[in-house]
Structures are given as structure tokens and as C-alpha cells.
Amino acid sequence: MELSTLDWIVMLSTLFGIVGYGVWKTRSVNNVKSFLLGDKDLKWWTIGLSIMATQASAITFLSTPGKAFQDGMGFAQFYFGMPIAMVIICVFFLPIYYKLNVYTAYEYLERRFDLKTRMFTALLFLISRGLAAGITIFAPAIIMSSILGWPLEQTNLFIGILVIIYTVAGGTKAVSVTQKQQMIIILTGMFIAAGVIIYKLPADIHFTDALQISGKLDKLEIINFKFDLTEKYTIWTGLLAGVFLFLSYFGTDQSQVQRYLSGKSLNESRLGLIFNGIIKGPMQVLVLFVGILVFVFFQFNKAPLHFNPGNVEAVYASPNAAAFQSLEAEYDVVFEEKQAAIRAFNASEATSSNYASNLAAVKTLEQQEKDLRNEAKALISQTDENLDTEDGDYIFINFILNYMPIGLIGLLLAVIFSAAMSSTASELNALATTTMVDFYKRVFKSNESDKHYLVMSRVFTVAWGCVALFFAMIASLFDNLIEAVNIIGSLFYGTILGIFLTAFFLKRVKGNAVFVAAIITETVIVCIYAFTPLAFLWLNLIGGILVLILALLIQQLIGNNESDPRLDSSTT
Numbered sequence: 001m002e003l004s005t006l007d008w009i010v011m012l013s014t015l016f017g018i019v020g021y022g023v024w025k026t027r028s029v030n031n032v033k034s035f036l037l038g039d040k041d042l043k044w045w046t047i048g049l050s051i052m053a054t055q056a057s058a059i060t061f062l063s064t065p066g067k068a069f070q071d072g073m074g075f076a077q078f079y080f081g082m083p084i085a086m087v088i089i090c091v092f093f094l095p096i097y098y099k100l101n102v103y104t105a106y107e108y109l110e111r112r113f114d115l116k117t118r119m120f121t122a123l124l125f126l127i128s129r130g131l132a133a134g135i136t137i138f139a140p141a142i143i144m145s146s147i148l149g150w151p152l153e154q155t156n157l158f159i160g161i162l163v164i165i166y167t168v169a170g171g172t173k174a175v176s177v178t179q180k181q182q183m184i185i186i187l188t189g190m191f192i193a194a195g196v197i198i199y200k201l202p203a204d205i206h207f208t209d210a211l212q213i214s215g216k217l218d219k220l221e222i223i224n225f226k227f228d229l230t231e232k233y234t235i236w237t238g239l240l241a242g243v244f245l246f247l248s249y250f251g252t253d254q255s256q257v258q259r260y261l262s263g264k265s266l267n268e269s270r271l272g273l274i275f276n277g278i279i280k281g282p283m284q285v286l287v288l289f290v291g292i293l294v295f296v297f298f299q300f301n302k303a304p305l306h307f308n309p310g311n312v313e314a315v316y317a318s319p320n321a322a323a324f325q326s327l328e329a330e331y332d333v334v335f336e337e338k339q340a341a342i343r344a345f346n347a348s349e350a351t352s353s354n355y356a357s358n359l360a361a362v363k364t365l366e367q368q369e370k371d372l373r374n375e376a377k378a379l380i381s382q383t384d385e386n387l388d389t390e391d392g393d394y395i396f397i398n399f400i401l402n403y404m405p406i407g408l409i410g411l412l413l414a415v416i417f418s419a420a421m422s423s424t425a426s427e428l429n430a431l432a433t434t435t436m437v438d439f440y441k442r443v444f445k446s447n448e449s450d451k452h453y454l455v456m457s458r459v460f461t462v463a464w465g466c467v468a469l470f471f472a473m474i475a476s477l478f479d480n481l482i483e484a485v486n487i488i489g490s491l492f493y494g495t496i497l498g499i500f501l502t503a504f505f506l507k508r509v510k511g512n513a514v515f516v517a518a519i520i521t522e523t524v525i526v527c528i529y530a531f532t533p534l535a536f537l538w539l540n541l542i543g544g545i546l547v548l549i550l551a552l553l554i555q556q557l558i559g560n561n562e563s564d565p566r567l568d569s570s571t572t
Contacts, residue, residue, distance in 0.1 A: 010410030035171030047272025053179035066392030068291025081242025086277030114511035134471020189415035248497035338365035494543015517550035
């Protein structure tokens with residue numbers, strides 16, 4: 001698809017405006033503290049928006065509406081544990097970080113335990129986040145290149161170079177101030193998208209009708225009280241497993257820790273975290289609801305049988321083309337029948353005799369549509385088993401490109417690219433900071449000038465940007481990008497969180513015990529993932545608890561003869 005001149009102008013002016021603003025706003029950054037911690041002068045709303053932008057990658061705004069389209073609002077339960085995690089971090093994590101005046105979370109571990117524990121934990125972070133940064137760039141790039149026909153490599157470079165420019169120029173402060181602008185653009189874009197969808201519904205279909213239709217088709221159920229360990233999204237997984245995940249991500253991942261360490265004060269950082277905990281859930285509900293509106297829209301406007309145009313082109317060029325066309329013809333008939341059934345249902349009163357029969361007809365035809373989509377996926381797999389048949393990531397972008405007004409297409413594309421830039425910038429900034437503080441300055445060059453450390457911080461930022469771009473170029477080796485990011489995180493997050501929980505709550509455990517426990521745990525986690533069918537999300541919980549148990553047991557075995565470099569309990 002070719003973008004209009006106006007869309008190009010809107011998209012590029014928005015993106016380059018963000019980059020230019022970040023560079024101009026941080027032009028006075030001339031020392032390493034300003035570069036790494038942003039002069040520690042940020043207000044709570046900037047911190048909160050920056051934290052939100054770090055987590056909200058481009059794939060959030062591509063995948064989440066598609067998930068709501070396919071499965072409804074249940075994904076919102078995933079965030080129920082976030083406010084609890086934010087409170088725990090504010091009470092236990094933040095005061096320690098601020099009292100010790102650290103640049104990274106891992107500095108605390110040396111003071112509490114020893115150098116090797118600090119470096120091991122920092123290394124786990126570098127591996128996990130370094131790999132994920134490339135996928136964060138690649139995920140929107142592959143979708144954009146598929147939809148718009150842009151060369152994949154150039155799309156990767158476009159995102160990566162823009163991020164590197166302002167991250168190198170202004171460091172943490174540039175990341176935070178640009179993320180504030182990015183989140184404003186992102187939220188504005190999603191509200192506009194929702195408004196356009198409602199406006200484009202048929203004249204006889206009102207907003208309340210849209211809610212009724214989606215509700216009757218089981219798309220509006222947010223809370224699931226069913227206690228089933230096989231269910232991904234229930235109130236129990238959100239409140240239990242979600243707390244562990246968010247504690248690890250927001251409390252120990254330097255890409256998040258660095259956002260609130262740049263706060264003007266402890267209270268400002270606390271307010272920023274609480275703001276994120278309160279607002280992130282409703283924001284996610286908004287994004288999901290946009291997906292629900294897209295679902296309603298496509299009840300009256302025929303959607304493709306399969307949303308990934310690359311897969312459709314592949315099957316059309318194969319011997320399965322005729323079979324796929326036959327499915328499309330059947331799909332067209334079902335769509336026309338369902339549209340008529342929905343209108344009949346919408347016109348009938350809840351108390352009328354034909355209300356139930358009309359609703360049953362709609363549900364039957366909806367299931368037929370799902371069955372045809374699954375048959376199409378099976379046919380695509382037969383065509384090429386290497387093709388990813390999941391097309392949820394392409395649903396929202398399909399709507400944007402085909403139904404949004406000219407000009408707003410450019411704005412929504414800017415939203416997607418802005419989200420990619422915000423997440424990637426935080427990751428590069430955190431990777432460079434950890435490399436500089438926890439390895440280069442601590443181990444190799446401890447007595448250099450401030451100017452030297454500032455230059456090296458920028459060098460490390462560029463270096464990690466190149467690493468991220470390299471992984472972005474080879475990321476096609478992964479079958480599922482979103483899952484790949486989650487797997488990478490789950491392989492390391494549990495161990496990292498376990499080390500920090502031991503530091504906070506098990507005062508008698510010393511460095512050698514927790515170090516050995518962490519190595520054993522990480523080995524066990526990798527083996528569990530490699531050799532068992534256990535769902536990877538459970539690795540976060542297992543890793544955290546296993547470190548705690550093993551550290552206690554090992555400390556009991558080795559006794560208290562170990563020299564103790566940690567801070568006393570009054571400090572920790």
C-alpha cells in the first residue's frame with residue numbers, strides 16, 4: 001500500500017519532531033550524572049509516563065487490539081497485580097535505591113552481598129534485555145514491511161537510528177522527556193482511532209448497540225473467576241502470578257529502575273510508580289476496547305479471511321490457491337448472512353419471542369466464521385510450514401490502512417513507531433548504564449575523569465544500538481516474536497527477582513550462598529524450559545522462590561564464617 005503525501009508528512013514530522021525535541025531539551029547534558037540519571041530533576045508525571053512508555057512497546061498497539069478482536073477483554077486481568085507490585089516496590093525497593101544513591105539496581109547487590117553477585121545479576125540483565133531490544137525493533141518492522149511493502153532492513157534501520165540519535169545525545173533525560181511526548185501522542189492516537197471507528201459504524205448502529213453486540217458475543221467479559229492453572233488470564237493469575245512478574249520487571253529491570261531513579265525526590269518517584277500502577281490498567285483497557293470496536297466494525301464491513309497479506313500472497317502463488325479462493329467465497333456468504341442476523345437481533349426487543357433465536361443465529365454464524373479462518377490457517381500451513389499463521393497482530397493495522405482518513409493514517413503509524421522508539425530507547429539507555437557502571441567503571445577503569453565516563457556512556461549506547469540492530473536483522477529466526485520476548489524475560493527474571501528478594505528479606509543470607517543459589521536456579525530454569533512442556537510464564541515464579549529456598553539452605557550448610565561485605569540491617 002502506498003501512503004499519501006499528507007500521511008508521510010504527518011508521520012515523519014511527528015517522529016522527527018520527537019527526536020528534535022529530545023535533542024534540544026537535553027542539549028546541556030555535559031556530565032555523566034546528567035547522562036545516566038538526568039540530573040534527578042524529573043517530576044512524578046514525567047516519571048509515570050516514562051515508565052508506561054517503556055513497557056508499552058509498538059507490539060502493544062499492534063497485538064492488543066487484535067487480541068481483543070479474537071478473544072475479548074480478558075487480557076486486562078493480566079494487569080490486576082500491577083498496583084500491588086507498585087506499592088511493594090515503593091515501600092521496599094525505592095527507599096533502598098535512593099538511600100544508597102545508586103545509578104543501577106545492581107550496585108545495591110554488591111553492598112548487600114559482594115561483587116560477584118552484583119556482576120552475575122547485571123550480566124543476566126544484559127543478556128535478557130540485549131536480546132529483547134532487537135526483537136522490540138523487529139516486531140513492528142516486520143509488520144510494517146509486510147503491510148506497506150517497505151524493505152525490512154531499511155525499516156529496522158529507520159527505527160534504530162532515530163532511537164540511537166536522541167539516546168546518545170541526551171541519555172536518560174532525553175529518553176524520559178521524549179517518552180512523555182510519545183505517550184501523549186500514543187494516547188491521543190488511540191482516542192482518535194476509537195472515535196473514528198464509532199463514527200464509521202452504520203447510521204442505525206449506535207454506541208450502545210455496539211456494546212450490546214460485542215457483549216452478547218462474549219467479547220466484554222473482563223473478570224474470570226475460574227481457578228484453572230491452564231487458563232492464562234483469570235483474576236487469580238493477574239493477582240498472583242502477575243505480582244511476581246511486575247515486581248521483577250519494575251523493581252529489578254534497569255530499563256524501568258532507571259526511569260524512576262531520575263526522579264527529583266523519593267516522593268516524586270513513588271508518585272510516578274503509583275501513577276503508572278493506577279493508569280496503566282485503564283490504558284490497557286482502552287487499547288483492548290479499540291479492538292472490540294474494530295470487531296464490531298467488521299461485523300458490518302467485510303474483513304479479510306486472513307489478515308496477514310504476506311501469507312495470502314504465498315497461498316495464492318501455490319497449488320492451494322483454488323482451495324483458498326473457495327474458502328473466501330464461503331466466507332463471503334457467511335458474512336452476508338451474519339450481517340443480516342445481527343441487524344435482526346439489534347432490531348428485536350429483549351422481551352420479544354424472536355430475540356433468543358436471532359442471538360443464537362448470530363452466534364452460530366460467528367462460529368462458522370471462526371471455523372473458516374482456522375481452515376484458512378491450516379491451508380496456509382500446508383502451503384509453507386514455516387509461515388506463522390497467527391494474524392492477530394495484523395488486524396488493527398489492516399483497519400488503520402484501509403479505513404482511517406488520510407492524515408490520521410500517518411498519525412497512527414507515528415503512534416506505532418513512537419511506541420517502538422520509546423521501549424527501545426529505554427532498553428539502550430539501561431544497557432549502556434549497566435555496562436558503564438557495573439562493569440567498565442567498577443572493574444576496568446575506576447579512576448577516570450567525568451568526561452571520560454560521559455564519552456564511554458555514549459559509546460556503549462551506540463554499541464548496544466548496533467547489537468540491537470544486529471538481533472533485529474536475524475530476529476526472523478524466531479517463530480513468534482511476542483512469545484520470544486516473553487520467553488527471554490522468563491528465563492532470567494525469576495532468578496534476578498529471587499536475588500533481590502533474598503537481599504531485602506533474608507538478612508542472614510550472605511554473598512556466597514545467594515551466588516551459588518542463583519547459578520543453580522538459572523541452570524534449573526534453563527533445563528526446565530528446554531526439557532519439559534511447562535509453560536514459560538511459570539518460570540518467573542519458580543525462579544524467584546527457588547533462589548530464596550536454596551540460598552537459605554546453602555547458608556545453613558556453609559555457616560556464618562564468610563566475611564560479610566554487605567550493609568548492616570539498618571541500611572537494608
